Amino acid sequence: MGATHAFWLAGRQATGEDTFDVTSPWDGRLVGTVSVPTDAQTEEAVAAAYAVRDEFAATPAHARAAALDHVARRLAERTEEIARLISAENGKPVKWARGEVGRAVSVFRFAAEEARRFNGGEAQRLDTDPGGQGRLALTRRFPKGVVLGIAPFNFPLNLCAHKVAPAVAAGAPIILKPAPATPLSALVLGELLAETELPAGSWSILPVPNDRMPALVQDERLPVISFTGSEKVGYAIMDSVPRKHCTLELGGNGAAVVLADWASDEDLDRAAARIATFSNYQGGQSCISVQRVIADASVYDRLLPRIVAAVEAQVTGDPNDDATDVGPLISEDAARRVEAWVDEAVAAGAALLTGGKRGGASYAPTVLADVPAGVTISCEEVFGPVLTVQRADGEAAAFAAVNDSKYGLQAGVFTHDLQAAFRAHRALEVGGVVIGDVPSYRADQMPYGGVKQSGVGREGVRFAMEDYTYERVMVLTGLAL
Numbered sequence: 001m002g003a004t005h006a007f008w009l010a011g012r013q014a015t016g017e018d019t020f021d022v023t024s025p026w027d028g029r030l031v032g033t034v035s036v037p038t039d040a041q042t043e044e045a046v047a048a049a050y051a052v053r054d055e056f057a058a059t060p061a062h063a064r065a066a067a068l069d070h071v072a073r074r075l076a077e078r079t080e081e082i083a084r085l086i087s088a089e090n091g092k093p094v095k096w097a098r099g100e101v102g103r104a105v106s107v108f109r110f111a112a113e114e115a116r117r118f119n120g121g122e123a124q125r126l127d128t129d130p131g132g133q134g135r136l137a138l139t140r141r142f143p144k145g146v147v148l149g150i151a152p153f154n155f156p157l158n159l160c161a162h163k164v165a166p167a168v169a170a171g172a173p174i175i176l177k178p179a180p181a182t183p184l185s186a187l188v189l190g191e192l193l194a195e196t197e198l199p200a201g202s203w204s205i206l207p208v209p210n211d212r213m214p215a216l217v218q219d220e221r222l223p224v225i226s227f228t229g230s231e232k233v234g235y236a237i238m239d240s241v242p243r244k245h246c247t248l249e250l251g252g253n254g255a256a257v258v259l260a261d262w263a264s265d266e267d268l269d270r271a272a273a274r275i276a277t278f279s280n281y282q283g284g285q286s287c288i289s290v291q292r293v294i295a296d297a298s299v300y301d302r303l304l305p306r307i308v309a310a311v312e313a314q315v316t317g318d319p320n321d322d323a324t325d326v327g328p329l330i331s332e333d334a335a336r337r338v339e340a341w342v343d344e345a346v347a348a349g350a351a352l353l354t355g356g357k358r359g360g361a362s363y364a365p366t367v368l369a370d371v372p373a374g375v376t377i378s379c380e381e382v383f384g385p386v387l388t389v390q391r392a393d394g395e396a397a398a399f400a401a402v403n404d405s406k407y408g409l410q411a412g413v414f415t416h417d418l419q420a421a422f423r424a425h426r427a428l429e430v431g432g433v434v435i436g437d438v439p440s441y442r443a444d445q446m447p448y449g450g451v452k453q454s455g456v457g458r459e460g461v462r463f464a465m466e467d468y469t470y471e472r473v474m475v476l477t478g479l480a481l
Helices: 039-051 053-057 061-077 079-090 094-117 158-170 184-194 210-218 231-240 265-284 297-312 332-347 395-403 418-427 461-468
Strands: 007-009 012-014 018-023 030-036 122-125 136-143 147-150 174-177 203-205 224-228 245-249 255-258 292-296 351-354 366-369 386-392 410-414 432-435 469-476
Touching: 007 030, 007 039, 007 184, 012 184, 030 079, 030 184, 039 053, 039 174, 039 203, 039 210, 053 136, 061 079, 061 094, 061 158, 061 184, 079 094, 079 184, 094 158, 094 461, 136 461, 147 158, 147 210, 158 174, 158 184, 158 203, 158 224, 158 461, 174 210, 184 203, 210 231, 224 231, 224 461, 231 245, 245 461, 255 265, 255 395, 265 297, 265 386, 292 297, 292 395, 297 351, 297 366, 297 386, 332 366, 332 386, 386 395, 395 418, 410 418, 418 432, 461 469
Parallel strands: 147 174, 147 224, 174 203, 224 245, 255 292, 255 410, 292 386, 366 386, 410 432
Antiparallel strands: 007 012, 007 203, 018 030, 122 136, 136 469, 351 366
16 A cells, blocks of 8 residues: 556556556545556557457356456455455445455356356257258357446445456456546456466556546447446446447435334344445445335334434444444545535425534434435435435335336335235336345345446346357258257
8 A cells, every 4th residue: 555556458567657646535545556547558458458359259268267266266365455455445444345355256256157157058949940940050159349347436346346257257358447536456456367367458457537438438449338337427428339238337226115014123123223234334335225215104103213223323433443334435525415415305304313414524324204305315326324214105105115216226125925025026116126135235146237227237247248248149050950
């Protein structure tokens, strides 16, 4: 930490002419200085990836799997070091940062497993009609081309892993652009990739400034774009390149529904604890953090004080302290925006039950009730440690409240009723429904993505590999089937 960090150009370290500083959101200290690639170096990386695309696609599955297994092992070996780095550049409490490293280990391990079994081929008899007699169709998947992966700041290692690992597993070269606020975790990932025998040019990690990204987005040699970030930027990218394949993982305002049958003291205590934890973990800076609680009227009055108490029990402070649950937001500007949205809601009549205070980049875990429908925090993604609670008269009203949003990423439904679970799965306009828990649960191998303004496409290693590839059929003729 504190050193100047090179970037990774076509699998080797390089430095440019300019640098920028990475500072801690917690105390403002310098964490590292990062070299910025020049335009010529960026062009070199793109040209190298484009040139190696056929070679990389033909790389044996065992070679790609071995490289991915190696990265998984090395991440596990360096867990504490990398977790401290994530915490330093991102402000994430170190206990959550350790969990992020563990998830990245799993992503690379899953990718190694998928590399070995993906693209096995599907045979289809075509002699179901007379014209197809003696013919067999064999379908395999091939990479669409070089992937441009654009990662956010909130999971600076794991969401980079979700770009890189599926690309390597599928044999697609990738150029990864980490978030400007948190590039150091991605550059460590480059150190581990460089220890493998992947072809030169098959991967680059370039901390390119945001204002230089339009040229990369438009480059025809990069036919696949995988973007995780804001709704505004994601759809601007898609609109600018309508003929490219874009996977967009965008925002959400995740709802946790508590139905009438989740009514025992034990049930409500569990719901309150899970809601409090996952409305505030990562400082609320997760697309599937709990932003809205929609509780059946029959349990609302018993649940609300439990939620407030559980939120007030969250430990805030220094992210380097193992006891800390909630650290700072990524910047003071981000905390000021959250502060402004809460102040707007309170001025419009919302009840502030706890929190509502800012100190620098930190914002206190906050619970609001009776929030008017038209205020910003009711409509947009807060991306901060703020929770709104509302009552609903019955299941249908609760599900309608979940769907009354432009977003549709994930929802959680606390119920013991299997029929209600299936009704939720059918009714809720989201990419994932989590029964008996908050919407914040994600297993890295499952399909993950949203509907409406939450994006298009799916991540989760195999599903990303499918996004990065296309089906190509070969018809064999004259066979004795």
